[in-house]
Amino acid sequence: MSIINTLTKGWLFRIFTALLLLTAIVFSFFWDTSEKQSTYGVAILILFINFYLLGLVGYRVALLTQHTMAKVIPDYYLQLKGAVKKILLFSLLTTLTLLPNVTMMLGTMTWLLVIFLFLAISYLQPSVWLVFSASIFAVTFSSFDFTLAETNYWLWQVPAYCLPVFGFISYQVINRLDRFKMRPELKVRYSTYSGLSMSSSFNSIDKMPEKARPKLQQWIIDNNLVMFRKLLRSDKKISKLTLVDIASSGVNRFGKASFFGWSTTVALFCLYQHFFPLSTNTADDFYMMFFAMFSVGINAMGSTISFFTLNERKEYLARLRLMPLFNNEQEFSRLVLKVFFINQGKLLLFTLVSSTLVISMVWSDPTKLLVNTLVINTVSFCFFSALVLFGLHTKKQVKTIIMVIMMILFILLIPVAVISYKENIHLLISNTTQGVMVIGFVLLMLALAKWKFKVPSWQKLS
Amino acid sequence: MTTTIQISKLSKSYKKQQVLTELDWSIKQGDVIGLLGKNGAGKSTLINAILNINPADSGSVSLLGEDNKVLTSATKARIGYVPQQNDEITWLTVKELIQFKKQFYAHWNDSKVAELISRWEIDTNKKMSELSVGQGQRVLIILALAHEPDLMIFDEPAAALDPAGRRDFLKEIVNLAADENKTIIFSTHITTDLERVANKVAILHQGKICHFDDLDNVKENVVKVSVISDQPNKITIPYAINTFQDNHQVNGVVTQVDLQWKKELESQGHQVDITPMSLEDIFLELTA
Incomplete structure (x- = not known):
């Protein structure tokens, strides 16, 4: 297998990148590129695609530079550097979709190189991600107009002139890949992230040594699970439901700290909005996009985590159900189901409460948006929960299918949220939405019926 | 029991x-x-x-x-x-x-x-x-x-x-x-x-x-049997799971020693040797 194949391994990753690129090409054809806003849309999409591509490939590059056999394999670094150069070149070529706007194309190329350099630094010093996230947050939700001539100058023209400088720096960085020195704990962490598979990453985090986890992540994990620990350290009798909840919880569990973190984000969101109210349509769109991703994303993330944790724990749960505490298999399955719905319910409630808060702070006429958000979240709750229940019930290993469907649903629900807002559509009274809601509800009922009438298969899946 | x-x-x-x-x-x-x-x-x-x-x-x-x-x-x-x-x-x-x-x-x-x-x-x-x-x-x-x-x-x-x-x-x-x-x-x-x-x-x-x-029975019964004979082709070891011939010697691993057969061969002038095996060897022979 060539190094390029190793770096880009994973059909899901390749398909996702190809799909995004295709979207960018389609947009560049159909959008009126004489309109600045449309060109910006394509440029931002290009940057996003490459951030994803370079980010994931970068974890593998970082790991390959630390390969123990690197020093004894002939031409190892030469080939690795060659592969990185080719991938970076491919990444830069995606900016061709911005033609005939040459300034914008060159400016985007520079931004791509900035992303590349940022990622290279982040693999050595992950704390730069905090600075990055804060900057993105500030820029994305700032009320400045992206379409102004002055913004255009600083955002694209100046970077376009800087391309040779960043090109030279990037080239030098690639040529020095063999001097890359990484902390051992980062190596363990990156081997988890570089799987490029959601399921393997979720489950590997569970098995990752504590020292390899980022401190913030460890703090969140500890605090998410602290109530279980306290309970186990006390001499109190623990209910069957809680015992099943403990057994079904991985380090990815959404708990106190996660909800605190998300609440803080929501509060920051509201505060920011209070001091820098939306003034332009562009900012409004960004806000809307982020908000849709936030609410649907939390539901999707919660369902995905529940699914992968339970799916990975099947054999453990199979043993647990044999414990004398449970009268029969049906009782155990009912408890697992109950735990799942309690956790899903908490997520849904949190999403709805925070959505209501944000919507009433940001938008002046929030009623329709509130109802739409409620509809979208209910639909996502039904579909995601049904998928998880079907996936867990079956004897076959269906984690990839479940993940793909969840991802598609997630991607579909975001434009639905944005379009319904922009086009002033009432989702609750739309026939299509009503149909989708009925389908979601029926699917959920079918999944529940399946669990009720047939005990799920807890056997380990290969 | x-x-x-x-x-x-x-x-x-x-x-x-x-x-x-x-x-x-x-x-x-x-x-x-x-x-x-x-x-x-x-x-x-x-x-x-x-x-x-x-x-x-x-x-x-x-x-x-x-x-x-x-x-x-x-x-x-x-x-x-x-x-x-x-x-x-x-x-x-x-x-x-x-x-x-x-x-x-x-x-x-x-x-x-x-x-x-x-x-x-x-x-x-x-x-x-x-x-x-x-x-x-x-x-x-x-x-x-x-x-x-x-x-x-x-x-x-x-x-x-x-x-x-x-x-x-x-x-x-x-x-x-x-x-x-x-x-x-x-x-x-x-x-x-x-x-x-x-x-x-x-x-x-x-x-x-x-x-x-x-365990004792296994070690006692599953043994290596060697027969030295002028006509090795005519020797068949009972209960053998595998046999092989080496010049005048026929070797085999048996799951049970047929004492009657042993006595008969010895009375005909053949030499029959029985060698105990380690459990590891027994396992390897039985699963070969």
Whole structure:
């Protein structure tokens, strides 16, 4: 297998990148590129695609530079550097979709190189991600107009002139890949992230040594699970439901700290909005996009985590159900189901409460948006929960299918949220939405019926 | 003696690979059985099917007198199991994990747990994710013994232990085996471990228990037989699982020595030698 194949391994990753690129090409054809806003849309999409591509490939590059056999394999670094150069070149070529706007194309190329350099630094010093996230947050939700001539100058023209400088720096960085020195704990962490598979990453985090986890992540994990620990350290009798909840919880569990973190984000969101109210349509769109991703994303993330944790724990749960505490298999399955719905319910409630808060702070006429958000979240709750229940019930290993469907649903629900807002559509009274809601509800009922009438298969899946 | 486990026509396959094929096996109370099998022979599959952790495709298993698919709480409380892989909850400390597991059983021997913890020098404040593989394995063994089960099933329990840990674990099994009511099954690759503690040996090969007998009987019966003769082509060794000829000598491994046949050959002037074999060699011959 060539190094390029190793770096880009994973059909899901390749398909996702190809799909995004295709979207960018389609947009560049159909959008009126004489309109600045449309060109910006394509440029931002290009940057996003490459951030994803370079980010994931970068974890593998970082790991390959630390390969123990690197020093004894002939031409190892030469080939690795060659592969990185080719991938970076491919990444830069995606900016061709911005033609005939040459300034914008060159400016985007520079931004791509900035992303590349940022990622290279982040693999050595992950704390730069905090600075990055804060900057993105500030820029994305700032009320400045992206379409102004002055913004255009600083955002694209100046970077376009800087391309040779960043090109030279990037080239030098690639040529020095063999001097890359990484902390051992980062190596363990990156081997988890570089799987490029959601399921393997979720489950590997569970098995990752504590020292390899980022401190913030460890703090969140500890605090998410602290109530279980306290309970186990006390001499109190623990209910069957809680015992099943403990057994079904991985380090990815959404708990106190996660909800605190998300609440803080929501509060920051509201505060920011209070001091820098939306003034332009562009900012409004960004806000809307982020908000849709936030609410649907939390539901999707919660369902995905529940699914992968339970799916990975099947054999453990199979043993647990044999414990004398449970009268029969049906009782155990009912408890697992109950735990799942309690956790899903908490997520849904949190999403709805925070959505209501944000919507009433940001938008002046929030009623329709509130109802739409409620509809979208209910639909996502039904579909995601049904998928998880079907996936867990079956004897076959269906984690990839479940993940793909969840991802598609997630991607579909975001434009639905944005379009319904922009086009002033009432989702609750739309026939299509009503149909989708009925389908979601029926699917959920079918999944529940399946669990009720047939005990799920807890056997380990290969 | 009562039958603890009765297996009848048990079959299990993964995709197209048949792992267990109409396997029949009967285990009596008080048996301490070493289950031997090559890698991938299906030892873990068999154990998981016995406990209904990973149900079989067909066949039936009776555990302590009950169908393994509908075990009562009382019967479940009499079973202890150590899986091959430690998949315990990683984020709990050993102390918390013990407390967690304790909740599932009506009877729990705290002093036994404390004694093993101290003897095996396990830091109970460490999380499971912080323990070494061997330490983690020891915790699993403690958890399996804490409720003092009558039937204990260990799936390669000593594989991750260092020599001292293995010896200690085997000592614990010997102590348990002293109680005639306890039935122990442990799968292993390490034949020396088996010889130390087991009173019976079962060999799993090609989806079936191809050999199951008292350890002493196995060592006494499965031997190497050599016959020196001028007409080696005419010699057929009874009960031989494989034979090969080397000039005037015919060699073979038999599952049983036919003394009558031996006497007859010797009376005809042939020389018949019987050489005992190590358990490891027996295993290799039986599964060749």
